[in-house]
Amino acid sequence: MSSKGATTDDITTVVGITAAEDTIKKSRFIGYCCAAPTFADGMALLDVVKGDHPKARHVCWAWQGVKTESRYNDDGEPSGTAGQPILASIQGEGLSQTFVAVVRYFGGVLLGTGGLVRAYGGTARLCLRAAENGGALGGGLGTAHLCLRAAEKTVKIPQAEVRVEAPMALVGALYAATNKCVRVREEFTADAVILTVSTERALAQGVIDHVIDATRGAAKATIVGE
Incomplete structure (x- = not known):
């Protein structure tokens, strides 16, 4: 007997690490994206981000692997309002093997379910598009991590x-x-x-x-x- 999967295509992802930031109703959102061939690669960036933002209320994230491989986490936000919108943004940009984390500093104003979906998804998309346009490392990552190469463009991995x-x-x-x-x-x-x-x-x-x-x-x- 046999089981079959789809044929293999080149992988499109980002190069290095890019950050982008937005402020929505007094809450500060900072997105980070990087190429992550494995889930463990994404978790490595998550550890760095959490270490540099110890006072952040939430650090939500998503990872898109190859084909149907994906994971996400709302980190205390209402279910479906953070990790899934981040993942949808990665998929919407046509990327694979890509990890995005979005940090939130709560500004005292509740955004509601729809507002959270737009904020997390929008920040992720902002970050990914900054990577595509040659965005640079930023958003508060400590100097100890500046050796990480800033994203220059998206690339296809044969x-x-x-x-x-x-x-x-x-x-x-x-x-x-x-x-x-x-x-x-x-x-x-x-x-x-x-x-x-x-x-x-x-x-x-x-x-x-x-x-x-x-x-x-x-x-x-x-x-x-x-």
Whole structure:
């Protein structure tokens, strides 16, 4: 039997880190965006942002991975008013592997559900568009983090598919060796598993080498189309 996924496309994301700020009814909103190939990459920026804004009332965020991979958090705001609008802004800009955090300093005026949705989504969009237009690092990140490269533009990251065939007895080792890739397709025969995964083109040969090492040469791996 087999399970199939969509074909692989290039990934469009931002370069480096960009910040943008807006004030809405006395509340200060600061958005940060960065390229985040993995969820852990997004969490790394979140830690930095929280460390530089310890007095902020909320730090809400969203991460869009590849295809349907996504996560978001309202950080105490009413459900659906912060993380989801941020995620919608990322998706609306056609970006993947992208993380956005929006800091809020409460100004004493309640914005209501609709106002929060517009504020968080709008700040995220403002930040992402600043990145596309060559925006710079700002918005209060401490000097210790100025070594992080400011965003210059959006870029497309070429993707590649790697096809791997291994004995059924090594299926666990095969999955472990490709756990950082996006699984596109898997097929099973009586004595083998055939797995197709997606990764950045520049990393494809490394994935092949890792698979060969993990299976002690028992697997066959090739880049699809080459």
